[in-house]
Amino acid sequence: MATLSDVAKKAVVSKMTVSRVINHPDKVSDELRELVYAAMKELNYVPNVAARALVKKRSQVIKLLILEEMDTTEPYYMNLLTGIALELDKHHYSLQLVTRNSHAIGRCDGLIVTGMREEDYSSIISVLNQPVVLFGQNDKGYDFVDVDNRKGIKLATRHLIEQGFESILFFGIDLNEPFMAMREAGYVETMCECGLNPYIQLMKNSSHVSQSNAAAYLKTSRCKTAFVCASDRLAVGVVRAAQDLGLSIPEQVAVTGFDGVFLDRISCPKLTTIRQPIIEMGGECAKMLLQKIQQDGMKLGSCLFPPELIVRGSTV
Template sequence: MPTLSDVAKEANVSKMTVSRVINHPNQVTPELRKIVLEAMHRLNYHPNSAASALASNRTNVVKFVILEDIDTTEPYYMNLLFGIAQGLQKQQFALQLVRDAADVDKGNCDGYIITGARATDSDWLDKLKKPFVLFGENRYGYDFIDTDNKLGDQLATQYAIDRNYQSIIFMGIDEKEPFEYSREAGYINTLQKYKKIPRIFRVANHSRKAQDFITNNWKKFAPDTCFICASDRIAVGVVRAIQEKGGKIPKDFGVIGFDGVFLDQVSNPKLTTIKQPIFELGQSLATMILQKVAQNGAAQGELLMPPELIKRESTR
């Protein structure tokens, strides 16, 4: 098995430099880091992650804290988890799942990836002693990664306009959170370009709630209407209600969802949707938290990743 000394000799650098590349890459220039990493690759050298963690006073563990309900029928979080795990594995970090905010401080770790945080969570987030990044937009200055929610519903609304639907309605999630505001903004801004009047309704993020709302308000929705939905769950409920009322999809009514993970494909008809790059978001979250840990908690800023419009059977 090759040793640290072998890598140092191969790269023509000191053992201390090799150690810094492994344990403190931010302290080494990119050029020097590349030389050492290439030498490690040529020799098939893999550092002892346990020893490295001990030497740097780290655990090589990142906690993934989920602060919202997980719908077991929808593999949204499974895709996100796989992305995070793969990103962490590249640096030989382990992932620990936490489902209750009260358990965040139980056991040691090097940092946190947190999803489902709301405005009311800012107090305890400020008290965390380890670096963290959020999955989801926020307006409090915390580092975060998210889908470009505004762009997503700009794409959806523009597509509905291009399909010549005369009335375009936004079915939002009944939560006062940044991601929802951004999705609404994408819808409103696009309509305003065409001097169309926005119509916005909000329901809980459950298909049954959306279905009941459309059913109970059916007379308000004339044919030639497209519903821009803030989630695929809401979109599925809208589709069911239209079908129950005898509406024709996609001729008279169009439905566009948001997420593109699972429900869009099992819906009948299959949903046109805004697909989030969930796996890639997970990988990027892992990269950001590892950078923040390596840089002793230095701010990383924000990253918005572009979604994709997937055209299917629920729009004409």
């Protein structure tokens, strides 16, 4: 493995110049810079991350702290992880998966936190000395990345209205968190804009729960009904309820989900859903965090991704 010294020798310059070409290319004359680049290429030089980390007093590790039950949200997180890991790799940072219990183990240069709930802010406060980016909206002033939840649900609701539905229910998750507030608001606003009555039901994020709730409603209702669901998981349950009752989808019952990560495609019929670009969002988390680390924890604000309506068999 070629070292910085080897490159310096080959280019007949000092080690310092090589180091400078890597870290501050603009502070080196064009001539020398090209010389060094050529030598690096010829020797197939790859910087030694450990050596740099040692002198920079960095660990080159960033942690992903997952506060939710991983079991219940699994498919979603795989994409997040992928997005983060891909971006981090570009900068020779590596990702450490930690949970509520293990998050204090080992050093890191910063964290990405996901699944943060109201009650977590007090208990996890110790991590806030370090650079941190939250995955998921928050109203506490921390930098975060999220999808535009309100706009997403607006897209879904409007789509259902365009399909001619007038009885449109919202199935939400019974969590008092900003992302849910936004989704609910998107639904209510759109309904009001169109002069329709909102009807909201909150429940645990489980397909079995939404299935029984939807069944209970559909048994008493006579007209065609649409469900705006706050997650694909809830939507899956609604689809099953409709099928059990022999109601045709999407003619008598239409359903939209939210996430577009996995469940939307294994459902039958496939779900119309609001796709979150999770991989890209994960990448953005990583980018923001690395920038914060470089700028010594400076505040960067938030980043809201535009959601996308994916139309499939559950509505058309």
